[in-house]
């Protein structure tokens with residue numbers, strides 16, 4: 001009859017993978033956002049650099065590698081299953097399209113956030129690659145705190161966001177992250193079967209909150225650095 | 239009543255043809271209280287008189303209960319009004335002189351037979367995989383002998399109101415049949431009679447849905463908005479739970495233990 005593999009890669013299985021990996025990514029991104037908040041402290045990046053140092057050293061070497069491998073796998077599964085759902089299978093299932101399509105409105109949840117998931121998602125994929133290249137694999141100057149030498153990641157971040165073009169691109173992509181989560185957040189619960197007529201009201205409301213919080217939290221940072229961080233004043237912030 | 243002139247931009251496709259095209263026709267003396275299908279009837283009488291092929295479309299009961307009719311009217315499955323079938327669409331919803339685009343339900347698994355008629359037997363094949371309960375024949379058991387909580391009975395009834403028209407597929411940007419299949423699976427999952435075959439049912443019906451070539455569900459919820467019977471997408475969440483438990487063997491083990 002049916003095999004484990006055919007269950008996992010069925011229409012329902014693909015959605016469960018998309019939803020589960022999507023929620024894991026939300027969790028990761030939430031922790032990332034909390035870490036970034038240390039950049040708002042006017043201490044010339046001490047707290048931020050110390051936090052980055054902690055992530056790299058306090059957790060044992062192999063553990064961080066395992067975590068990074070896991071994260072890469074989560075991104076990988078999310079991209080493959082989501083693109084299959086929202087692009088490959090979608091194309092196959094309707095070879096000839098409509099001349100005219102109008103949204104039905106009413107109880108429909110179809111809108112720009114839901115129909116642009118593939119665009120916002122693929123933009124995020126390109127972004128993540130560039131982002132990791134720009135910050136993780138950059139040449140970091142070093143800084144010494146209390147006799148301990150650390151990477152000055154703060155300097156790299158400030159140098160990047162002092163460029164209006166980079167800050168502007170970040171703002172745009174983080175806006176897209178908000179859009180992705182406006183539909184994605186509640187949709188993930190629906191995909192995992194954790195939804196019903198009453199829960200959907202709460203989940204949709206939460207999706208709005210999560211979308212705004214994540215987008216605002218991430219896009220505030222480049223703008224803050226662009227306009228308010230000034231390494232020449234004491235504390236580094238104007 | 240004021241008569242209207244309506245222009246219809248209709249998809250025409252010959253039987254067996256791989257391709258079709260739009261033709262625009264004008265129908266005069268359309269009354270606002272006429273149904274949309276009566277306007278097509280009027281057009282067909284005119285075409286027949288002129289010796290042209292009438293526009294083929296499906297309908298049967300013409301009172302919104304059988305699920306036979308189904309057109310995409312002005313870009314929306316079953317027309318611009320919610321909670322109605324194509325046969326319930328009235329001409330008062332359109333303006334005098336308006337051009338109305340009329341298309342068939344489009345999906346790979348719903349091949350066009352002719353003009354606006356599509357083959358929806360894919361739904362039947364899905365149903366045959368498990369949209370039923372197996373019962374020994376004999377005299378019907380007393381209805382009250384099997385107690386069912388009111389809320390479950392109501393939810394089962396809501397799901398059972400699906401008439402299998404296929405508008406959910408037509409409206410879905412992904413051409414997914416999830417709302418239809420979820421209504422059929424949910425309906426039986428709420429009732430004790432559906433219990434013994436619960437896990438297998440979800441696996442087999444969803445397996446068939448995928449083999450037919452329907453798309454996957456992106457949770458746009460457009461299906462619920464066009465559904466003439468207002469089937470809720472909560473059934474899709476329930477279907478996914480049923481599938482998950484079925485894949486793990488949960489339901490069948492439970493049924494086997496008589497729980």
Ligand code: HEM
Nearest residue numbers: 019022025026082086117118121122125184187188191456
């Ligand atoms: C890295 C590149 C990414 C790509 C290509 C991508 C693509 C997609 C696509 C196409 C969908 C819609 C799937 C569908 O139609 O059902 C989706 C859903 C989703 N995405 Fe992403 N995404 C990416 C990154 C992210 C990130 C970073 C997050 C979290 C912060 C995220 C969270 C979600 C969630 C929660 C869903 C909803 C899952 C569901 O409907 O079950 N995605 N993604």
Ligand code: FES
Nearest residue numbers: 298300305307325
């Ligand atoms: S013809 Fe029966 S529902 Fe429309």
